[in-house]
Amino acid sequence: MMKIKHEASERHVLTVTVDNEAGILAKIAGLFTARGYNIDSLTVADITENHAVSRITIVTHGPPAVIDQIHAQLDRLVPVHKVVDLTEAGDHVERELALVKVSGTGDARVEALRLADVFRAKVVDTTTSSFIFELTGTPDKLDRFVSLMRELGLVEVGRTGVVGMMRGAEAA
Amino acid sequence: MSEERNGASILVESLVKQGVEFVFGYPGGAVLPIYDALFGDARIRHILVRHEAGAAHAAEGYARSTGKPGVVLVTSGPGATNAVTGIADAFMDSIPLVVFTGQVPSGLIGSDAFQEADTIGITRHCTKHNYLVKDPADLAAIVDEAFRIATTGRPGPVVIDIPKDVQIATALWDEVAPQQRNRYAPQTRGSDKDIARAIELLSNAKRPIFYTGGGVINSGPRASQLLCQLQALTGAPTTSTLMGLGAFPADHADWLGMLGMHGTYESNMAMNQADLIVALGARFDDRVTGRLDAFSPHSTKIHVDIDRASINKTVQVDLPIIGDCAEVLEQLIEAWGNRKAQDLTEWKARIDGWRTRKSLAYPDNKNAIMPQRAIERLFALTRDKDPVIATEVGQHQMWAAQYFHFFGPNRWLTSGGLGTMGYGLPAAIGAQLGNPDKLVIDIAGDASIQMNIQELGTATQFRLPVKVFVLNNEWMGMVRQWQELTYESRYSNSYSDSLPDFVKLAEAYGWKGIRIESEADLDAGIQAMIDHDGPVIVDCLVAKEANCFPMIPSGAAHTDMILYGDHVAGTMDDAAKALV
Numbered sequence: 001m002m003k004i005k006h007e008a009s010e011r012h013v014l015t016v017t018v019d020n021e022a023g024i025l026a027k028i029a030g031l032f033t034a035r036g037y038n039i040d041s042l043t044v045a046d047i048t049e050n051h052a053v054s055r056i057t058i059v060t061h062g063p064p065a066v067i068d069q070i071h072a073q074l075d076r077l078v079p080v081h082k083v084v085d086l087t088e089a090g091d092h093v094e095r096e097l098a099l100v101k102v103s104g105t106g107d108a109r110v111e112a113l114r115l116a117d118v119f120r121a122k123v124v125d126t127t128t129s130s131f132i133f134e135l136t137g138t139p140d141k142l143d144r145f146v147s148l149m150r151e152l153g154l155v156e157v158g159r160t161g162v163v164g165m166m167r168g169a170e171a172a
Numbered sequence: 173m174s175e176e177r178n179g180a181s182i183l184v185e186s187l188v189k190q191g192v193e194f195v196f197g198y199p200g201g202a203v204l205p206i207y208d209a210l211f212g213d214a215r216i217r218h219i220l221v222r223h224e225a226g227a228a229h230a231a232e233g234y235a236r237s238t239g240k241p242g243v244v245l246v247t248s249g250p251g252a253t254n255a256v257t258g259i260a261d262a263f264m265d266s267i268p269l270v271v272f273t274g275q276v277p278s279g280l281i282g283s284d285a286f287q288e289a290d291t292i293g294i295t296r297h298c299t300k301h302n303y304l305v306k307d308p309a310d311l312a313a314i315v316d317e318a319f320r321i322a323t324t325g326r327p328g329p330v331v332i333d334i335p336k337d338v339q340i341a342t343a344l345w346d347e348v349a350p351q352q353r354n355r356y357a358p359q360t361r362g363s364d365k366d367i368a369r370a371i372e373l374l375s376n377a378k379r380p381i382f383y384t385g386g387g388v389i390n391s392g393p394r395a396s397q398l399l400c401q402l403q404a405l406t407g408a409p410t411t412s413t414l415m416g417l418g419a420f421p422a423d424h425a426d427w428l429g430m431l432g433m434h435g436t437y438e439s440n441m442a443m444n445q446a447d448l449i450v451a452l453g454a455r456f457d458d459r460v461t462g463r464l465d466a467f468s469p470h471s472t473k474i475h476v477d478i479d480r481a482s483i484n485k486t487v488q489v490d491l492p493i494i495g496d497c498a499e500v501l502e503q504l505i506e507a508w509g510n511r512k513a514q515d516l517t518e519w520k521a522r523i524d525g526w527r528t529r530k531s532l533a534y535p536d537n538k539n540a541i542m543p544q545r546a547i548e549r550l551f552a553l554t555r556d557k558d559p560v561i562a563t564e565v566g567q568h569q570m571w572a573a574q575y576f577h578f579f580g581p582n583r584w585l586t587s588g589g590l591g592t593m594g595y596g597l598p599a600a601i602g603a604q605l606g607n608p609d610k611l612v613i614d615i616a617g618d619a620s621i622q623m624n625i626q627e628l629g630t631a632t633q634f635r636l637p638v639k640v641f642v643l644n645n646e647w648m649g650m651v652r653q654w655q656e657l658t659y660e661s662r663y664s665n666s667y668s669d670s671l672p673d674f675v676k677l678a679e680a681y682g683w684k685g686i687r688i689e690s691e692a693d694l695d696a697g698i699q700a701m702i703d704h705d706g707p708v709i710v711d712c713l714v715a716k717e718a719n720c721f722p723m724i725p726s727g728a729a730h731t732d733m734i735l736y737g738d739h740v741a742g743t744m745d746d747a748a749k750a751l752v
Contacts, residue, residue, distance in 0.1 A: 002746035019355065022304060027296055034297045065484060072481035078301040078321055078356050 009061045011040070012087040013094060013164045014071065015172065016056040019079035020046050027077060028056060037070050038062060041096075041139075041161030053081070057163045059139075084172040086164045092172075094164045098142045103130040104153035112152045119145045130155070174346040179308035179339040180209035183272070186315035188215050192243050194234060194605055195219065196227040200247025201287060202274030205339035219605065219634060222626035224251050226598040228258020229624065232267045233599030236585045237560050238606035239392060241268040241322050248274045249287030252333075253294065257592055259329045260298035264589025265415060266390055268327035270318050271299075277337040278306065291333045300328035305335070309343035313350035325358030326479040327390050358478060360496040362503055369491055370450075370474050371507045377448035377472075379519045380408040383431065383460075386415030386588065387453015387477060388497045389581045395419070395498035396581045399452065402505050407513045409523055411439035413454050414573055415588040422577035428523070429532075432460040433724050434570040437531035438523050440722075440730040443468050445522070451475045453497045456487040457589070466729030476500045531722045532574055534736050540715035541691050543568065543643045547575035547615070550641060553698045559611040560585065560603045564596040564620030567649035570720045572615040594623025597640060601627060604636040611639070611702065618644040618668050628681040631707045639701050640709045642674055645716045653719045657734075658744045674711035683707040 018024050025044055032039050040059040047055045060070060067085070074083045086092040100121070102112045109129070116123065116133050119141065125132035135145055139162055146157055166172040177185070183206060187195070196219045199207045210218055221227040224246045231242025242262075246255050252273040262269045276285040292304050301321050303314050311334070318330040362370075374380060382403060388395045396419040403410055403426065410420045411428040420427055429436035431443055440462075443449065449471045454460070456475075461467040464486060473489040475482075476497060483492040493500055534544045547568075561576055562585040563569040569586055578584050585603055587595040600614040614621075621642055631638050651666040675685030684704050688697035688711070701708045722733045727747060 002750060023292055023296070023302075026293065030296055065488070068484055069481065072483070072485075076326075076479060076481050081355070 007063045009063050010067065010087075011059065011061045012067050012085055013092070013162060014058045014060065014074070015084045015086060015164060016058065016074055017081040018054050018056060019081070020052055020054045021079055024054070024079050025056075027079070028058075028074065031073055031077070032060070032070075035069075035073060037066065041159075043161040043163055057161070059162050084166070086166060086172070089166060089172060091167045092164050093167060094138055094162050095136055096139050096142055096162045097134065097136045097160045098146065099124070099158045100133045100135060100146060100149055100154070101130060101156040102133065102149050102153050103155050105129050108152045112149060115145070115148055115152070121145065174344050176342045177345040178205065178209075178342045179305070179311055179334065180205040182308055182311045182343065182345050183315065183334070183339070184209045184213060184216065185345065186312050187243065190315070190319050191240075192216055195243045195245050196221055196230045196234070196602065197245030198224050198227060198247065198251060200251050200274065202248035202276060202336050203245060203251070203272075203339070205336065206245060206272070206274070206334075218245075219601075219630065221598065221630050223624065224254035225257050225594065226601075226624050226627040226630065228255045228269065228271065229261070229592070229595050229598035230602035230605075230627070230630070231269050232258060232262050232265075232595070233562060233585050233602030234606045235262075235267050235269060235602075236389075236599070237582050237603035239582060240606070241270055241319060242602065244269060244271040246271070246273055247287065248276055248291070249289045251287075252291040253289055256294060256298065257590075259295055259331065261587050261590040261592045261595060262329040263298045263300065265587065266327045266386060267329070268322040269329035270315075270322050271329060271331045273331060273333045274339075275304070275333045275335040278335045279337070281335065291331065295331045298329070299331045300326075302331040302333065304333045305338050307343065308338050308341050311338070311343070312345065316350055317356070321356050325356070326387075359494050360478065360499050362476070362493040362495040362500045366491060366493045367500070367503045367507050370493065370504060371511070373448055373472055373474060373491065374406055374408075374450065374504075375508070375511050375514065377408075378514060378516070379446045380406065380448040380450065380516070381428075381442050381446040382408050382410040382420075382450050382452060383412070383443065383454055384410065384416045384419050384452045385413040385454025388416055388419040389453075391453065391497035393581050395453075395501060398498055398501035398505060402501055402508070405505065405508050405511075405513060407516050408450070409442055409520065411435070411442065413457065413460055413588070414586060416454060417573060417584045418578035418581045421579040423579065426520075430573050432457075433462070434574065434720055434722065436574075437529045437722055437733055437735065438526040440724065440733060441526045442523055444730040446471045449473045451477070451489070452501070453477060455482045455485065458486070461487060462724045463727055463729045466731070468730075529735065531733070531735055534718070534721070537715050541688070541694060541712065543571050543645065543714040543718050544575050545691065546643060546694060546712050546714055547571045549694050550613070550615070550698055551576045553695060554611060554613070554702060557611045557702070559583065559613055560600075560607055562586065562596040562600040562603060562612070562614040564614070564616045564623070565591045565593045566617045566620055567645075567653065567718075567720045568615055568617040568620070568643040570650075571643070576615070593620040597621065597624050597638075598627045598630070600638045600640070601631050601634075601636055604631075604638045605634070613639045613641055616640055616642045617649060618642055618646060618671055619648040622672075625677075628678070628683060628707075632682045635706075637704075637706050639707070641701070642709065642711050643714050644671070644674070644711050645714050645718065646671060647716065650720070652717075656719070657723075657725060658749055674709050678709035683709055686710045688712040
C-alpha cells in the first residue's frame with residue numbers, strides 16, 4: 001500500500017518587486033498553484049509615484065529546497081525586478097493589520113475594551129453594543145488578540161496579510 | 173520618418189525588422205486584419221498549416237534546426253487553444269517561439285464573445301512571458317521585447333495576444349527602433365571564482381564525466397565546438413540527454429551514448445560511479461536521474477545553466493555556475509590553460525568493461541524486421557547526407573536516439589520534456605523550410621504519426637520533400653511496453669486498430685508511399701525513399717512486440733537497468749507505479 005508523504009516545512013516571508021502590469025498578480029499567484037507551492041498570505045500595492053512598480057509580500061511555507069525554488073522561479077518571471085527572502089536575509093520587521101468586530105454588552109464589552117488597550121488596538125467604530133478594533137502587529141500578536149476576542153463576542157475579522165521590511169538603513 | 177499605420181501593418185513591419193522569413197499560421201476571424209496586411213507582402217512567407225498545433229510544432233522544428241526564433245500566427249479561441257500544446261512543448265524544451273494570437277475586440281473581452289478564450293490566462297504558465305496588446309502604439313516595442321525574451325537567456329515561447337480592434341486602429345509608427353525596455357538581462361558569464369573552482373575540481377577528478385543537455389544546442393554551434401575542445405583538454409568521457417544529442421560527435425572514443433531511462437549501460441554506470449559530474453545545459457530531469465536518492469552518490473556536481481531555477485531543483489549540486497554554455501565553456505577553456513589532464517586510464521578501462529555489456533544489442537528475428545535494425549540501416553544509408561532527424565514520441569523515438577548517431581548540433585528535433593506525440597511531422601516541415609537543401613526525415617510510429625497527420629497536406633502545398641519513416645508495429649509501443657512491465661501485460665487500449673493504409677494515404681496527399689515488409693527489402697526501400705525528389709512515407713512493418721532496452725524502470729536506480737534478455741517480473745509495487 002502506498003501513502004502520500006508530507007515533508008517538514010519552514011515559514012518564509014518574501015518580498016517581490018514587480019512591474020505593475022496587467023495580469024502580474026495572477027501570474028505570481030498562479031505560479032504558486034502550478035508548481036504546488038503554498039501561499040499563507042499575499043499582499044500587494046503599488047509603491048511608486050507613477051504607479052509603475054508594485055511590492056508584493058508573500059508568506060509561504062515549504063521545505064528549504066522548495067523555498068529556494070520559489071525564490072528562483074519568481075526571479076525568472078520577466079516583470080519581476082527583485083525577490084528578497086526576508087527570513088533568509090535576517091533581521092526584519094513584519095507587520096499586519098486587522099479589523100476585528102466584537103459585539104456584546106456589560107462585562108464582556110468592558111473586558112474587550114480593556115484587552116484592546118493592552119494590545120494597543122484602536123477603536124475605529126462603535127455602537128452601544130459593538131466595537132471595531134484596528135490592530136497592527138506581528139501575525140502572532142493578531143492571532144492572540146483574535147483568540148481572546150472569540151470569548152468576548154467576536155463577529156468578524158479582516159486581516160491584510162503580512163508586509164515586511166529589512167531592519168537598518170539600507171534597502172534590501 | 174513617422175507615419176500613421178494600423179496595428180496589423182505595424183506588426184508586419186516589426187516582423188520584417190526582426191528578420192522573420194516564415195510565419196506558420198492559420199487564418200480566422202480575429203486575425204483577418206493581419207492576414208490582409210500579409211497579403212501580397214513578399215518579404216514574409218506565410219506557411220499555411222492544417223491545424224494550429226502543426227503551426228506551433230513546425231515553428232519549433234524551424235527554430236531547433238536553424239537556431240532562429242519560430243513565428244506563429246493563429247486566430248482567437250480555438251486557434252489559440254490548438255496552439256497551446258506546441259507552446260507548452262516549446263516551454264519545456266526551451267525553444268524560442270513568438271506566437272501571435274488574435275483576440276476578440278477589446279470591448280468584447282470577457283463577454284464570452286464568439287471564438288473568445290482567455291489566451292493570456294491559458295498560456296500564462298507555459299510561456300516565458302505573454303502580452304495582451306491594448307494599443308497599437310505599444311505594439312512595436314512589445315514585439316521587440318518579445319523577440320529578445322524568446323531568444324536570450326533560457327529560450328522559450330512568448331505569446332502576444334492582439335485584439336482585433338488593436339489590429340485595425342492606427343498609431344504613429346516610426347522606422348527607428350522603438351524605445352527598448354531593458355528589464356530582461358540574463359546573466360551569461362560565470363564568476364571568475366566559480367570558474368577557478370570548477371577547473372580545480374576538473375583537473376583533480378579521477379573519474380570525471382560531462383553530462384550535456386539541450387542548453388549546449390541552444391547556446392549555438394559554437395558551444396558544441398567548445399565542448400569538444402574542453403573535452404579534448406580534459407579527456408573526460410561524455411554523455412548527453414535526449415535533447416543534447418549532436419553536441420558531441422557520436423563517433424568519438426569518449427562518447428558514452430545517451431544517458432537516462434533508455435540510455436546506455438556505460439553512460440548510466442559512469443554517472444553512478446563518477447567522482448565529478450559536469451552538467452552543461454542539462455536539468456537533471458527525472459528521465460535522466462532515475463531514483464533520486466541513488467543518483468550518482470559519490471560525485472561532486474558542477475551545474476552550468478543559464479536558468480537559476482534549474483539549479484538544485486531536483487538534485488543538489490556543489491558548484492552552480494549561472495551562465496550561457498558557450499560563454500562558460502570558453503571561460504573554462506581559458507582558465508584550464510596549459511594544465512595537464514589527469515591520467516584517466518583506469519576510469520576509461522572501467523567504462524570499457526561496462527561497454528562490453530553491449531547494452532544496445534538486441535536479438536535477431538528471422539520473421540520480422542527488428543525496429544532497431546531498421547534505424548541502424550536508415551542511419552547507415554543516410555549518414556553521408558548529414559540529415560536532420562525529427563521524431564514523434566514513443567519507442568521509435570528512443571530507438572532513433574539510440575541507433576541513429578549525430579555529429580553536429582541542430583540535426584535532432586524531438587519532443588523531450590513534454591513528450592508530445594504528433595510533434596515530428598510538423599517539426600520536419602519547419603526544419604525543411606529552414607534547411608531547403610537538407611534531407612529531413614521524421615522517424616515516426618504508427619500511432620504518433622496519426623496525431624498530426626493532416627500536415628501531409630502542408631508539405632504537399634509547399635513542395636517540401638520531407639520523408640516520414642514509420643516504424644509500424646500496430647501498437648502504441650511504449651504504452652504496451654509499460655503495460656507488459658508493470659501491469660502483467662494487460663494491454664488496455666494500446667493496440668493500434670483500424671490503421672490507415674499509409675501507402676495509399678501518402679498517395680492520396682500526392683506523396684510517394686513505400687511499404688517495407690521484410691528485411692530483404694529494407695535497404696532498397698530506404699534508398700528509394702532517399703532517391704525520390706519529393707515527400708515520401710515509408711511504412712516499415714517491424715517486429716510487433718519488440719521492446720526498448722536498456723531501460724531503467726521508474727523508481728529504480730541507474731544500476732538497476734534492464735537489458736534485453738533480462739527476466740522482467742511483470743508487476744511493480746504501488747510506489748513505483750505512481751511515478752511518471
